[in-house]
Amino acid sequence: MSAHASTPARVTIPTLAQKKAAGEPIAMVTAYDYPGAQIAEAAGADVVLVGDSGAMTVLGYDSTVPVTVDEMLMLTRAVRRGLSNPMLVGDLPFGSYEASDGDAVRTAQRFVKEAGCDAVKIERGGATVARARAIVDAGIPVMGHVGLTPQSVNALGGYRSQGRTAEAALHVARDAAALQEAGCFALVFEAIPSEATAAIVPGLEIPVIGIGAGPAADGQVLVFHDLLGIYGGHAARFVKRYADLRTAMVEGVAAYVDDVRSGGYPAAEHSYAMEPGEAERLRDLLAE
Template identity: 75%
Template sequence: MSSRPASDRRVTFADLAEKKAAGEPIAMVTAYDHPSARVADEAGVDIVLVGDSAAMTVLGYDSTVPVTVDELITLTSAVRRGLSRPLLVADLPFGSYEASDEQAVATAQRFVKTTGCDAVKIERGGTSVDRARAIVASGIAVMGHVGLTPQTATVLGGYRSQGRTADEALALCRSALALQDAGCFAIVFEAIPSDVTEAIMPRMQVPVIGIGAGPAADGQVLVFHDLLGIYEGRPARFVKRYAELRQAMIDGVAAYAADVRSGGYPAREHGYAMAPDESARLRELLTAL
């Protein structure tokens, strides 16, 4: 039985707020191309994020830092063409919004005008709060992101959970509240103790989307390639595999290669035929070459 929602109407910001108010969990996934967008759409998720994690999952970089605005715009545009129902959010990549409010607004405007995304996402608190406020003031919706922020993972000590002491957790909570006050329509909590999420949720008026942040969040997000077992390597602790597609893909391609080498593919049914008289005429014409 399909779990796709009965309505095919596009998800709105008001819908997400209503889900939070009603205690209805929000389902969010990443997607980076048209085929994965179609899958997410058919599966009935609420939000699709074109994350800068595309740097590693589909572009082969060793971190999120090198991915460019142009690369993410190309990917976001492909995803937009594949979606009909979910809300579409695009990550602003490292170096594209931090320098000034003007830079942040210009980058966000470029994403919205070029790709048709519904909102953009930025990382961290601090000066990013000012950037979020400026983008919101320009008329563009912003999703915040606190906790483990991959764009600055080196500064945070690598890809590890954040907010594990009371002081660190308090700073994280202050960032989340500041982003909320700046007008973010939702905030991602990544790789933080469940206790922290539970403690701050009564003060969060906008939807909180967790990834490794426990069940108290209003919704959850996982990377498409992680939850389907496509991405190579050891997954993070918070990842739950719902399929093991990478091995199935390897097996399928290996079977194809073996079939080609053995002469089993292509068979007659995989080809096209000419009318017998046209085939005979072609052979006659070829003799005159």
């Protein structure tokens, strides 16, 4: 692990604000289970997001839309048990907060009370701004998310970069400003052209975490299974592979399967033995 990859104290909202002010990049990563959380902790991540991307990477759905609140809470509780220092943010799934402020607050409260989240994340501007304000007013920190919002993939016409024209980028900027005004402590910019991010971020007071939004963001986030090469599905343009664990995992399990079928496993060193004479006594007892 790099000497710089350490998080000496618990990360809080003021910590992130200080990092933005100091020009110190924020490192956020997704995680969906206890071992993933432990890895993010050991690697020194600042923020761990239990993203609804877990619907695809660990639960096998075709998109993020079908995942339920209970499924997300299960994943988030597991991550909480593996974290000490990084801030924990839970993604509110599609259909759990859009209908009313009351729904939004109740769902956010469950993520704090039942899963131990430090904050929650919701997608889009527009009507979502009111939901963000309601959750913040209820005392729960909110991270916003603009640009490509996977929960709205059908309305957006697919997983496409957003803000590619000046007018479209202005819409992103207005959503971002509205979410900031609603009280969000940070924003995720997803699949937004680098030039748009560079133009918008200086006008915002809160940290912006980019995913496919270029280097001008205040920090970056990638999906755990994407950056480690575990997920076998389509990888977005912005994904950088830092390892190829899926190949290593398949090779390891295949070697085990071959060993079992050839009789090479288990060997004597993988087995337990009875005390001297006990096996013979057992045979005698079974024969009676």
